[in-house]
Amino acid sequence: MDILIVEDEPEIAKLIQLTLEREGFTCQVCRDGLTALQAFQSQQPDVILLDLMLPGLDGLEVCARIRQKPGAKDPYILMLTAKGEEIDRIIGLSTGADDYLVKPFSPTELVARVRALLRRSLRHGGQSLVYRTSHFTVDVDQHTASRHLESGELEVLDLTTLEFNLLATFISQPGRVWSRTQLIDKLWGDDFFGDERVVDTHVARLRKKIELDSSNPTFVKTVIGVGYKFEDSTNS
Secondary structure (H helix, E strand, C coil), X not given: CEEEEECCCHHHHHHHHHHHHHCCCEEEEECCHHHHHHHHHHHCCCEEEEECCCCCCCHHHHHHHHHHCCCCCCCEEEEEECCCCHHHHHHHHHCCCCEEEECCCCHHHHHHHHHHHHHCCCCCCCCCCEEEECCEEEXXXXXXXXXXXXXXXXXXXXXXXXXXXXXXXXXXXXXXXXXXXXXXXXHCHHHCCCCCCHHHHHHHHHHHHHCCCCCCCCCEEEECCCXXXXXXXXXX
């Protein structure tokens, strides 16, 4: 697995690199945001460890640009920050980061977080799964999601890995009400770290990609005091 480390402090970058290479990962280190974007395009890593405070482009901007143009791979992004305030973590996740890790952290915790990201997937027992409703088709094996247009054509949706898994979870049981805790258990399992409000951030990002009006959603509905549910008639 290839990992891109974006960290401007040489000692921390070296520690991260040595820790992960001992675990068998292939690592590349960048010290600023612009270089990181260039390395991302050429390397196409599986995971990006992205420091929040960088010279030039900061980590939030780098994360947002990667999510706008993910390339051949849609990498997991683990945001590294020395700031412990909740708002910084929420902002980082809202730009497309999958998780965050607050400095200082132990090498053991770092490796655990990286492996947790790489294990994230929908578990479906090896069976071929394709979900279809009136407006969407989700192929779990091919990892593709499409919207049905009125012309009869399919529009491929540009979703991150977590957005895809979230949509597949919703569409697997239309009408079911999912609590945040249930969604965390389904998508992250025991690998989850953080505040359950992270679910709200990812639901909001998914709505922007599948709803005509994300402020007045048609498909992913909020059930006040409980969680979310997906509504769309199922094709026969």
